[in-house]
Amino acid sequence: MRFTKMHGLGNDYVYVNCYEEKVEEPERMAKQLCDRHFGIGADGLILICPSEHADCRMEMYNADGSRGAMCGNGIRCVAKYVYEAGLVERERMKVETDSGIRRLVCRVREGRVYLVDVDMGVPALFPRESLSAGGSSFSFTPVDMGNPHAVLFYSDVDSVDVEQIGPAIENHKRFPGRTNVEFAQITDAQNIKLRVWERGSGETMACGTGACAACAAAMAMGLVKRKVTVRLPGGKLDITWSKADGPMILTGPAKKVFCGSLCP
Numbered sequence: 001m002r003f004t005k006m007h008g009l010g011n012d013y014v015y016v017n018c019y020e021e022k023v024e025e026p027e028r029m030a031k032q033l034c035d036r037h038f039g040i041g042a043d044g045l046i047l048i049c050p051s052e053h054a055d056c057r058m059e060m061y062n063a064d065g066s067r068g069a070m071c072g073n074g075i076r077c078v079a080k081y082v083y084e085a086g087l088v089e090r091e092r093m094k095v096e097t098d099s100g101i102r103r104l105v106c107r108v109r110e111g112r113v114y115l116v117d118v119d120m121g122v123p124a125l126f127p128r129e130s131l132s133a134g135g136s137s138f139s140f141t142p143v144d145m146g147n148p149h150a151v152l153f154y155s156d157v158d159s160v161d162v163e164q165i166g167p168a169i170e171n172h173k174r175f176p177g178r179t180n181v182e183f184a185q186i187t188d189a190q191n192i193k194l195r196v197w198e199r200g201s202g203e204t205m206a207c208g209t210g211a212c213a214a215c216a217a218a219m220a221m222g223l224v225k226r227k228v229t230v231r232l233p234g235g236k237l238d239i240t241w242s243k244a245d246g247p248m249i250l251t252g253p254a255k256k257v258f259c260g261s262l263c264p
């Protein structure tokens with residue numbers, strides 16, 4: 001089976017072109033391929049498939065084999081892949097996900113996609129809540145970006161024990177389907193510093209839906225303006241949400257690292 005390793009700000013996935021390849025048992029394959037010592041090493045597995053409703057379809061699995069409905073960094077890489085492989089010949093395209101169809105615009109230089117704008121849809125925000133985990137109490141904003149998020153605010157995210165708090169909230173009984181967890185620091189009215197504990201993958205270098213969720217929560221609380229740069233360990237994403245009932249636009253890079261094939 002041939003694969004391509006790609007990433008958006010270090011949020012890395014193994015991509016398989018399912019126009020040509022067939023992946024049996026993708027949950028098991030995801031666990032095996034994502035292992036950073038015994039496999040290729042990645043945050044998840046993304047299958048690029050034909051679609052009856054859009055230009056192509058993205059099917060994503062986290063590193064633990066669980067299915068994710070949406071991936072903001074992954075979908076930009078899918079757009080880059082299908083454009084550069086000639087599977088979709090337009091810079092404007094629609095990609096089907098488990099949480100609906102997303103519209104994307106590829107920015108191209110010398111035939112290569114270097115930046116992608118994604119219409120992430122309208123964030124669904126819920127009132128702030130509190131929960132107790134590991135003997136501490138945490139306040140968070142639940143946000144649905146097509147996948148679930150719990151956004152927490154801190155004055156200094158570098159000092160947060162993400163490895164301990166992340167899984168405690170991810171697996172808390174408040175979230176029967178588990179959740180992604182955002183640790184956000186408002187730097188100023190146009191900048192957020194963010195770390196993300198991803199459901200099924202652990203702390204990642206970046207999370208597109210997580211960055212959008214953090215912006216939605218911060219914007220709704222009046223902590224930042226409607227156009228924000230989010231700085232994550234792997235780099236920065238630009239996010240614009242012009243009005244509360246309109247779509248959020250995510251802009252960021254997509255990179256190919258290597259192509260390979262699995263040994264028989």
Ligand SMILES: N[C@@H](CCC[C@H](N)C(=O)O)C(=O)O
Binds near residue numbers: 067069207
């Ligand atoms: N890295 C992603 C989100 C991947 C899915 C997530 N872990 C989930 O289970 O919902 C992104 O860039 O949005």
